[in-house]
Amino acid sequence: MGDLLGVAVLGAGHMGADHIRRLDRMVNGARVAAVADPDAARAKEAVAGTEGASVHTEAEAALDAPGVEAVLIASPGPAHEEALLSAFARGLPVLCEKPMVPDSAGALRVVEAEARLGRRLAQIGFMRRYDTEYRRLKALLDDGRLGRALMLHCVHRNVSSPPDFTSAMLVNSSVSHEIDAARWLLGQELTAVTVLRPRPSAGAPQGLLDPQFVLFETAGGALVDVEVFVNCGFGYQVRCEAVCERGAARIGDDRGMLVTAGGSAGAEVPQDYLVRFADAYDREVQAWVDATRRGRVTGPTAWDGYAASVVAEAGVAALESGTRTTVDLAALPELYAVTGR
Amino acid sequence: MGDLLGVAVLGAGHMGADHIRRLDRMVNGARVAAVADPDAARAKEAVAGTEGASVHTEAEAALDAPGVEAVLIASPGPAHEEALLSAFARGLPVLCEKPMVPDSAGALRVVEAEARLGRRLAQIGFMRRYDTEYRRLKALLDDGRLGRALMLHCVHRNVSSPPDFTSAMLVNSSVSHEIDAARWLLGQELTAVTVLRPRPSAGAPQGLLDPQFVLFETAGGALVDVEVFVNCGFGYQVRCEAVCERGAARIGDDRGMLVTAGGSAGAEVPQDYLVRFADAYDREVQAWVDATRRGRVTGPTAWDGYAASVVAEAGVAALESGTRTTVDLAALPELYAVTGR
Amino acid sequence: MGDLLGVAVLGAGHMGADHIRRLDRMVNGARVAAVADPDAARAKEAVAGTEGASVHTEAEAALDAPGVEAVLIASPGPAHEEALLSAFARGLPVLCEKPMVPDSAGALRVVEAEARLGRRLAQIGFMRRYDTEYRRLKALLDDGRLGRALMLHCVHRNVSSPPDFTSAMLVNSSVSHEIDAARWLLGQELTAVTVLRPRPSAGAPQGLLDPQFVLFETAGGALVDVEVFVNCGFGYQVRCEAVCERGAARIGDDRGMLVTAGGSAGAEVPQDYLVRFADAYDREVQAWVDATRRGRVTGPTAWDGYAASVVAEAGVAALESGTRTTVDLAALPELYAVTGR
Amino acid sequence: MGDLLGVAVLGAGHMGADHIRRLDRMVNGARVAAVADPDAARAKEAVAGTEGASVHTEAEAALDAPGVEAVLIASPGPAHEEALLSAFARGLPVLCEKPMVPDSAGALRVVEAEARLGRRLAQIGFMRRYDTEYRRLKALLDDGRLGRALMLHCVHRNVSSPPDFTSAMLVNSSVSHEIDAARWLLGQELTAVTVLRPRPSAGAPQGLLDPQFVLFETAGGALVDVEVFVNCGFGYQVRCEAVCERGAARIGDDRGMLVTAGGSAGAEVPQDYLVRFADAYDREVQAWVDATRRGRVTGPTAWDGYAASVVAEAGVAALESGTRTTVDLAALPELYAVTGR
The missing domain is CATH 3.30.360.10 (Dihydrodipicolinate Reductase; domain 2)
Incomplete structure (x- = not known):
């Protein structure tokens, strides 16, 4: 996969802001290209710290903004029908928060519009x-x-x-x-x-x-x-x-x-550690990438790695001798004392 | 945050390949810039489908490859000490799989080298x-x-x-x-x-x-x-x-x-749905981005959104009337019959 | 409390036989004084090993048998109404298996009969x-x-x-x-x-x-x-x-x-061992009484008691010395080797 | 089984009193024939309400009391060895609370004494x-x-x-x-x-x-x-x-x-209600026997039996008609209103 998918987020309320954060920080392969909210200040705040996102007060303007390739609809339910039809008109793939359209007549109009296109563009946000x-x-x-x-x-x-x-x-x-x-x-x-x-x-x-x-x-x-x-x-x-x-x-x-x-x-019962700790591996690497991009180093230190080696060696000695074996660490360098664990 | 972090992955075995997939598909903000493995074929296979990753048989070559800003060490344990010291010499942040260094003498040399630098570069892979x-x-x-x-x-x-x-x-x-x-x-x-x-x-x-x-x-x-x-x-x-x-x-x-x-x-007991379903939201949006970048549409359909509206309206009618209320759906458009649920 | 309560059990089917066993073996303070079942062989079999129980084919005969002071009705549901009214007529306390009376008209007649007596005689077998x-x-x-x-x-x-x-x-x-x-x-x-x-x-x-x-x-x-x-x-x-x-x-x-x-x-979480192990104490003493009455000795042996003492003493020595302490048992007397554990 | 087993209980402290209650109220087939405690008042209090138990201050006197066929030792641990040997001398079966004998030398003397008898008389109170x-x-x-x-x-x-x-x-x-x-x-x-x-x-x-x-x-x-x-x-x-x-x-x-x-x-998962509710049946019948011997009637009433019949009939009508069916009870007789549920 190549460039990042440019997403227009419609709605910068509680749910919209959460999705903006998710696209920016958690999800791989996407970027927030535009955001629209009638309240421009709220839209600006939601994309603060997100690079390259244009801000709009009209949904249509966001859909037409440069770099927009897909739409995430997180505006209030009554605005969904128009936003979906606009996205369909532009051939843009959509992720639409639930309810798709609050009233079934409007929902049917959306279904019929997509059926006329003859191909699917919409995914509905039933996240369960x-x-x-x-x-x-x-x-x-x-x-x-x-x-x-x-x-x-x-x-x-x-x-x-x-x-x-x-x-x-x-x-x-x-x-x-x-x-x-x-x-x-x-x-x-x-x-x-x-x-x-x-x-x-x-x-x-x-x-x-x-x-x-x-x-x-x-x-x-x-x-x-x-x-x-x-x-x-x-x-x-x-x-x-x-x-x-x-x-x-x-x-x-x-x-x-x-x-x-x-x-x-x-x-x-899981049969494998990759099943049990899959999420931990994802979070570990994400945390490392995030810190590194900010010029920081966090997480377990080289001292932690060293201490584990020393204890493991003492453990093997204890296994072989059958007796209690003490663990002897070198002096803790100040670097690790300061940055802590 | 701006551009993607360019990561050199050392080692393309089971763990290295898993981390390459993770950086490429799951983690936001990073890309695989280089991979090194003594077995060039294995290295190539591990980055198949990953754009822009150079392939090397020597770790040092990968560290010096264009675009490399950080290192993930997933080679066998005995190779770690040299890799860590090489990264330190270049000032590159490192995520090093466990064991950091299998023997404690080598581990102590790593600790001392980082202590001499006076700043942390290494995070050790204790993912628990x-x-x-x-x-x-x-x-x-x-x-x-x-x-x-x-x-x-x-x-x-x-x-x-x-x-x-x-x-x-x-x-x-x-x-x-x-x-x-x-x-x-x-x-x-x-x-x-x-x-x-x-x-x-x-x-x-x-x-x-x-x-x-x-x-x-x-x-x-x-x-x-x-x-x-x-x-x-x-x-x-x-x-x-x-x-x-x-x-x-x-x-x-x-x-x-x-x-x-x-x-x-x-x-x-969680107090909030965002706590309970946080992972589901992440996976939902990731799945949508992944499919969209591949030109596909998956997940819940507009028909699912429509059906939910109709059932909800019938439910409210049932609530108000106190009686059993039937649900009447329109005919299923062929589009949804074909793409299925 | 003085003598054992003499109980007439009506019905010697699955449930009746189970209640006879219960009165004879588990419950303190009662004895089976009479049993009635249209199938005399079944009734006899149900009280085999139970001392002093007379056997009848008619419920009324069992109610009138010597020593009967209370009635347990475990006959088929359709026979319950008559049995209850017979017990009421004699002033006998009754435990009646469910359903009390299968049809509500009959059930109401029982209620009315007891209400006319002006005092309760019946307990219904809702054992939950x-x-x-x-x-x-x-x-x-x-x-x-x-x-x-x-x-x-x-x-x-x-x-x-x-x-x-x-x-x-x-x-x-x-x-x-x-x-x-x-x-x-x-x-x-x-x-x-x-x-x-x-x-x-x-x-x-x-x-x-x-x-x-x-x-x-x-x-x-x-x-x-x-x-x-x-x-x-x-x-x-x-x-x-x-x-x-x-x-x-x-x-x-x-x-x-x-x-x-x-x-x-x-x-x-229970706060006390008497709560946690109350049933175990009951079963222990019941098992001891049952075995003793049969002239047998079962359960933990004196050797078990001795071994526990030796191990406990070694444990205290280990606690005090801070070292591993061996446990030295005397030779196992043949008596315990034979009767086993 | 015939007559009740006459048990001498040695010790009327917390544990002894609990065992007296157990023999008298819970366990079938036994009765407390004698109790011994250096504190005569405590012994008397422990058997208050228990018919036919003689009270002693010396263990030996209790063992020799009329009707004693077995011994339950619940005195302090240091008194156990002598009590066990006394019971052995009289050929009396014993249930001895733990520890059998606190010191292993004394415990071994008990084991040797029983081994000399050539038959088991003692069960030790490891109730787990x-x-x-x-x-x-x-x-x-x-x-x-x-x-x-x-x-x-x-x-x-x-x-x-x-x-x-x-x-x-x-x-x-x-x-x-x-x-x-x-x-x-x-x-x-x-x-x-x-x-x-x-x-x-x-x-x-x-x-x-x-x-x-x-x-x-x-x-x-x-x-x-x-x-x-x-x-x-x-x-x-x-x-x-x-x-x-x-x-x-x-x-x-x-x-x-x-x-x-x-x-x-x-x-x-149990396969049968008799497994799941075995204890409930035991408690139900015990509760009925206890109340009956005290001249009382407790537990579910005939009204409860009647109400269950009426509801069940309404349920069957609802099943057959497929509609909501009301439950119509007769007026509650005063008898049940007074004795309550």
């Missing part, structure tokens, strides 16, 4: 499909080992809801993640929905129907139930248990994925 | 310090909530050992990770070591003392014990329990960190 | 109320720490259903345990029920609607959902999670009781 | 052998599935130590449980011991070496390590992990037993 645990559950369901999925039991709990959160938003904002996850995990469309309303929690704002219990039926006859409780007070919990014909698997709890099948309930 | 669980354990020990650490109980198990693995290598290769982790977690040097040798497992190669039980004493009077068992047959397990004056914390077992203190044993 | 985990959950809900319970999520899974199990029996036999548990845990009557029927599992017998998903509403506005799946194939699982205003608690999974509240998810 | 989890671990090790045991990692933690607890008592009192458990689990004698002393916890009383780390070697070449920490402050924890040639198994942590083998870490 990229979560390690969800991917493992999806892989398990797809490999057929547990048979067909009969039910999904889901839990979606937030500590507290934002101001002005409405009873409808529990369904069309919070549960929208479970809607996509259920469709994806089961590979089936949802065909009917029922919402049950237990007596609201004393911890919920006056008038908010919280919690709710949402039931989906699917085209294949499966059942999906979702507890959504956005003022549970005790933490953010997302849980999903798939009950299949020959076993059940649960994620989001206290192990990676707990599989119950054939008389035992257990978690997979 | 970048593992999420180890970092949480370190943070917990450092915040003082549990009091002083009195003991670390460690387990290091591999499915099977490579050919030619010796009894000494259980200590100076496998346990070297625990050596650094113990020094780092406790902030203390190790002062003595004892190695106990239970009767070897029938699953170990003839003549290999496996498992071993290694005991370290520390400058602060703590005790570190390590079960090292490199032919355990059942998986890769790395576990560490810190026993402190007011509680104990264990990682590497259940997901996360299990803290026992004040009459309960439990795991922290 | 005596399960350690359920009792802990009940205690937690009652102490008010988590606030009001809003929802119960229940799971009831069996490996496979008996022959002739009908779709209705998933509700009125399997779920009847959850019906009582929900009423007891919440302290509320159930006011409405809905049953959802996902597409049956391929593992269920032809025609059986298995699994089912049952929803109960309660007088206090709580919601109770129950997955009942009697041909899950992989094990017997009974799970119950209570979701409350300030936390959630789950039993029946892989810890005693997992409580999520205030940012952490955890299990209680 | 009766703990469900330990028994499962023992069974797993014995069935050979995981191969030979190579190491046991043990943890023994108490909240705090009693007054006057000495450093030696960590080894010869606390760890004595692990000494027996290790010998029993492995079926091997312990051959050497080493005690390591980390810097004491700030939470330990001045001068007490707490925690300690005790290492045992066994006749078969296995290694047993024990963390003993009697002022850990946070709870009572007893843990044991057996590391074998083909897997590892841990108890005392999560509920049940966690087995790691063949690439997964998991717990067994």
Whole structure:
């Protein structure tokens, strides 16, 4: 792969700024080429420290800015339809935050526009499909080992809801993640929905129907139930248990994925250190690159490497002699005393 | 930050090739500028698909190649000392895989050379310090909530050992990770070591003392014990329990960190979706950038976005009516039927 | 307490025989005084080895047998009403297996009969109320720490259903345990029920609607959902999670009781060995009494006691000397070599 | 089995009183025939409410009391040797609390005395052998599935130590449980011991070496390590992990037993409700017998039985109609309103 992909980010609010940071610091192969937000000051602040990003107050101007090859839409939902259609008109690939378009009529217009193009340009931001645990559950369901999925039991709990959160938003904002996850995990469309309303929690704002219990039926006859409780007070919990014909698997709890099948309930044990520590290696090298580009050196020192050698040698001597062996280090050079560990 | 950091990778074996892929695909802000391996064919293969990397058979040649600003040493351990000193001579920052230098005399020469420079250039590849669980354990020990650490109980198990693995290598290769982790977690040097040798497992190669039980004493009077068992047959397990004056914390077992203190044993529950799904966001955007640069579109489709809107609207209707509400989707455009989900 | 309570057991089938064994071997303070079963051979077999139990083919005869002071009804459900009314007529206390009476009209007649007596004689066999985990959950809900319970999520899974199990029996036999548990845990009557029927599992017998998903509403506005799946194939699982205003608690999974509240998810750690090993003490003394009454001696030997003393003394010497200390045992007397450990 | 076994209990302190309660209330087939304690008042209090127990200040008098057929020794350790020899002289079976005899010379005298008798009379109170989890671990090790045991990692933690607890008592009192458990689990004698002393916890009383780390070697070449920490402050924890040639198994942590083998870490799922709820059945019937003998009726009421019937009928109607069905109960008779649930 050659040059960096130039991305226009639409929207510089909480989510947009987070994506700008991600493109600039975490993701390989891309750069922020332009940003648009009606609030120019906010847009400028979001790209401070990011080199080469032009700032705009109009989405269309950002799409037309030099170097823009792709679009990330992180503006408020009502602006998405127009932004998607603009990107389609320019043939630009798009990553669009959820909801794609808040109302289904507008969403259908987007689908029809892309279908007319005859090729896909849009990816929608259902990021749970990229979560390690969800991917493992999806892989398990797809490999057929547990048979067909009969039910999904889901839990979606937030500590507290934002101001002005409405009873409808529990369904069309919070549960929208479970809607996509259920469709994806089961590979089936949802065909009917029922919402049950237990007596609201004393911890919920006056008038908010919280919690709710949402039931989906699917085209294949499966059942999906979702507890959504956005003022549970005790933490953010997302849980999903798939009950299949020959076993059940649960994620989001206290192990990676707990599989119950054939008389035992257990978690997979990795077979390799590259699986267990893959993320650590990525973070290590990223941290080194980041520090180096800033002219700094951080992380384990040569002294740490030296001390490990000395201890390992003493260990081998202890192994061979069968006795306690002392570890004798040289004097600590001032360099390491100062920069510390 | 401006241009990409040009990295010379020394060694194109298993670990070197993995780091080349990492710098090229996962890490932001760097590029592979040169690679060196005595086996030129192996070096070439490792950078196939990586643009702009020169290939060398000599480490020094790679360090002097155009665009090289930093070095990643992934060659065999015996080559490290010379490579580190060469990098120091050129003022190049280095990330050096462990062991820094296999023998402590050589390691001390590296320390002294860097000390003479008067500034740090080297970071040693003890990647466990970048593992999420180890970092949480370190943070917990450092915040003082549990009091002083009195003991670390460690387990290091591999499915099977490579050919030619010796009894000494259980200590100076496998346990070297625990050596650094113990020094780092406790902030203390190790002062003595004892190695106990239970009767070897029938699953170990003839003549290999496996498992071993290694005991370290520390400058602060703590005790570190390590079960090292490199032919355990059942998986890769790395576990560490810190026993402190007011509680104990264990990682590497259940997901996360299990803290026992004040009459309960439990795991922290995240308070926010950005904590829970941070990795998913990173992977989502990386996957989108990667596909886009290859001219492809993958991931959730506009149809997925549309379907979510329709289901959400039906859900709100169900909430308001209190009854089961059917979901009515438009016909699926052929575009999505073909590209699938 | 003085003499043993004389119990008439009605029914000598699977459950009845189990209760006879329990009264004879496990329970303190009772004896089986009479047993009744239409199948006299089965009744005789059930009390073989039990001293002093008369055998009858008619329930009434057993109730009138000498020494009968209380009744345990373990006959088939349709016989319960008559047996209960007979016990009431004689003023005999009764423990009646569930279902008390299969049809609610008959059940109401029993209630009315006992109400006319003006005092309670009957205890119904909802044994989950005596399960350690359920009792802990009940205690937690009652102490008010988590606030009001809003929802119960229940799971009831069996490996496979008996022959002739009908779709209705998933509700009125399997779920009847959850019906009582929900009423007891919440302290509320159930006011409405809905049953959802996902597409049956391929593992269920032809025609059986298995699994089912049952929803109960309660007088206090709580919601109770129950997955009942009697041909899950992989094990017997009974799970119950209570979701409350300030936390959630789950039993029946892989810890005693997992409580999520205030940012952490955890299990209680006992403070005392008498809590942790209470059952072990009971079993130990019971095993000793049982063996002694049979003229046998089992369990840990005097040699075990001696060896523990020697090792402990060596341990103290090792502690004091700071060195490895060998353990020197006397020669093993033949007595212990023969009776083994 | 016929009459109740008459037991003389020696010692009416904490442990003796607990065993008297156990024999009287929990254990089937025995009765307390005599009790001896130098403190006659304490002995009398311990048997208050127990019918037919004679009270003595001398152990020998209790052994000779009418109806005594067996002895339970719960007096202080130094009195055990004489009590055991007295029981042997009378041919009485004995259950003797641990330590059998505190010093190994006395312990050996007991062993020799029993060996001279040529038959076993004594069972020693190592009650962990009766703990469900330990028994499962023992069974797993014995069935050979995981191969030979190579190491046991043990943890023994108490909240705090009693007054006057000495450093030696960590080894010869606390760890004595692990000494027996290790010998029993492995079926091997312990051959050497080493005690390591980390810097004491700030939470330990001045001068007490707490925690300690005790290492045992066994006749078969296995290694047993024990963390003993009697002022850990946070709870009572007893843990044991057996590391074998083909897997590892841990108890005392999560509920049940966690087995790691063949690439997964998991717990067994019971296949049957009788396994899962065995204890609940025992407690239920015991509670009923106890209440009945006191002339009381407790537990689930006939109203509970009736309500379950009504709800179950509504459930079946809901299943058949596919709709929400209300539950209609008769009026609650005053009897149940008063006695409550």
